[in-house]
Amino acid sequence: MQSQSAIATKLLQAVVAKATLEFLVILIAISLAAYSHLNPPIRGAIDVADDLRVAGWAYDPRDPESYLDVQLFIDEQFVASRRANEPREDLVRAGAAQNSQHGFTFAVPALHLASGKHRVAVYAVRPGGGKNKSLLALTKKEYWLEIK
Numbered sequence: 001m002q003s004q005s006a007i008a009t010k011l012l013q014a015v016v017a018k019a020t021l022e023f024l025v026i027l028i029a030i031s032l033a034a035y036s037h038l039n040p041p042i043r044g045a046i047d048v049a050d051d052l053r054v055a056g057w058a059y060d061p062r063d064p065e066s067y068l069d070v071q072l073f074i075d076e077q078f079v080a081s082r083r084a085n086e087p088r089e090d091l092v093r094a095g096a097a098q099n100s101q102h103g104f105t106f107a108v109p110a111l112h113l114a115s116g117k118h119r120v121a122v123y124a125v126r127p128g129g130g131k132n133k134s135l136l137a138l139t140k141k142e143y144w145l146e147i148k
Contacts, residue, residue, distance in 0.1 A: 042068070042124045043096060044084075044138035049120045049145045055105040057091055058084040058124045058138055064098040069125040071135065072106045074118050080106050084124075113147045120145055 044058035058068040067085040071078060086103035104122075120143040123135035 042126065042136050042138070044068075044070075044102075044122075044124060046120065046122055046139055046141075046143050049143040051108055051145055051147055053105050053108055054120055054122065054143075054145070055103065056122060056138060057088050057097070057102045058104065058122075059091070059097045059102040060124075060126075061097075067101060070104050070138070071123050071125060073121040073123065074111065074113060076119065076121070079111055081125075082106065108145065108147075115147050117144050117146050119143070 041061055042058065043061060044056060046054065046056040048055040054072060058070050060066060060068055067083050069081060070084045072080045072082075082104055084104040085101045086105060087100045088097075088103035089100045091097040091102055092100050122138045124138060126134045126136055
């Protein structure tokens with residue numbers, strides 16, 4: 001028969017193992033929640049960036065019927081905003097979106113940019129907690145346009 005101290009030791013080891021396992025489960029849940037909040041699955045791209053237009057698409061697969069607002073930045077300065085709700089049938093054909101209304105176009109001549117090369121970035125606007133909003137880059141690739 002086992003002594004009471006051996007039983008108590010095994011019981012303590014079981015309690016510590018259970019607490020460690022619970023801690024790991026909580027840690028994994030928090031990590032997954034933080035990852036999904038900080039890295040939401042926004043899909044999109046800039047397809048054209050030239051002296052006539054900056055065009056592309058933005059789509060949130062978690063809310064396929066909504067249309068994201070997108071913001072255009074030129075040389076790291078905000079210049080325009082619009083809703084990504086223009087028809088893009090190619091998105092549905094390619095399986096990138098459930099419906100086609102996720103395109104956007106910014107007319108470059110209307111921006112009255114100075115001559116030279118300009119860095120282009122487009123961000124999807126995502127509601128955050130409360131009144132906060134976050135900007136998510138549609139692409140990591142750098143885009144440039146040249147105004148002559």
